[in-house]
Amino acid sequence: MKVKKAISIIFYVLAVIFLLIYAWAEIMSHLMLSETGRLFLLGGSCLFLYVGGLIKSKAENNNKPMKINLWIFFILYLVLLITLTLFDPMGGRNGFNAFNWTQEGLDIYLENSVNLVPFKTIIEYIQKIFTSLLDTSTIFLNLFGNIACLMPLALFIPILFKKVDNTKKFLISILCVTLGIELIQFITFTGSCDIDDVILNTIGGFIGILLFRILHLTFKDKVKKAVTILAPIGGIIAFIILILINM
Numbered sequence: 220m221k222v223k224k225a226i227s228i229i230f231y232v233l234a235v236i237f238l239l240i241y242a243w244a245e246i247m248s249h250l251m252l253s254e255t256g257r258l259f260l261l262g263g264s265c266l267f268l269y270v271g272g273l274i275k276s277k278a279e280n281n282n283k284p285m286k287i288n289l290w291i292f293f294i295l296y297l298v299l300l301i302t303l304t305l306f307d308p309m310g311g312r313n314g315f316n317a318f319n320w321t322q323e324g325l326d327i328y329l330e331n332s333v334n335l336v337p338f339k340t341i342i343e344y345i346q347k348i349f350t351s352l353l354d355t356s357t358i359f360l361n362l363f364g365n366i367a368c369l370m371p372l373a374l375f376i377p378i379l380f381k382k383v384d385n386t387k388k389f390l391i392s393i394l395c396v397t398l399g400i401e402l403i404q405f406i407t408f409t410g411s412c413d414i415d416d417v418i419l420n421t422i423g424g425f426i427g428i429l430l431f432r433i434l435h436l437t438f439k440d441k442v443k444k445a446v447t448i449l450a451p452i453g454g455i456i457a458f459i460i461l462i463l464i465n466m
Contacts, residue, residue, distance in 0.1 A: 230271030373427025393424030
């Protein structure tokens with residue numbers, strides 16, 4: 220048992236080291252991590268954390284370390300989501316510019332980066348798939364990326380927040396999250412403020428919770444026993460999805 224605990228500590232230390240390197244590179248303005256670098260550091264950190272928690276759980280014969288891991292993954296997921304939607308220069312984000320508002324800047328942003336007409340952007344993207352001679356990868360990433368980016372919440376929210384115990388409450392939570400992101404992007408002049416992003420994010424959340432419910436109904440009580448072991452894998456997948464859709 221002591222050997223297993225010692226090994227788990229080693230994995231936890233490695234996870235912290237990888238995470239600190241990532242944080243340091245993000246804070247230092249002259250360092251710009253590529254998507255591959257982010258994936259390596261965050262994926263490696265999550266993997267070490269997962270293995271360390273798994274070994275510790277087996278050594279102590281309880282799932283508490285894995286539940287703690289899931290909370291850590293959830294927090295990291297939120298941090299990464301905020302970073303990619305507000306502060307990622309590679310994705311055209313420029314951080315908080317709320318104090319640099321000018322009438323000219325507002326007019327330009329409203330004209331080029333705001334859409335309040337439902338399905339306008341989605342239809343334009345679909346039309347470009349068939350009519351544009353340009354690379355369609357960006358179009359697919361914008362469509363399916365917005366669907367996929369909040370799907371991991373279908374794993375985190377039902378497990379971590381017991382009061383969100385039905386699909387209706389979950390979808391309301393997803394709607395509040397995506398509206399919050401769009402509102403902050405509008406206030407800070409970063410990215411675009413698009414009602415279609417809200418629609419796609421909500422669709423992604425619905426697909427995610429539907430898959431989670433099907434899994435739960437299929438395996439019933441087995442899910443409750445396995446979820447604290449398998450759920451952290453979902454955390455790792457969540458980071459990979461977020462990074463890949465911004466490549």
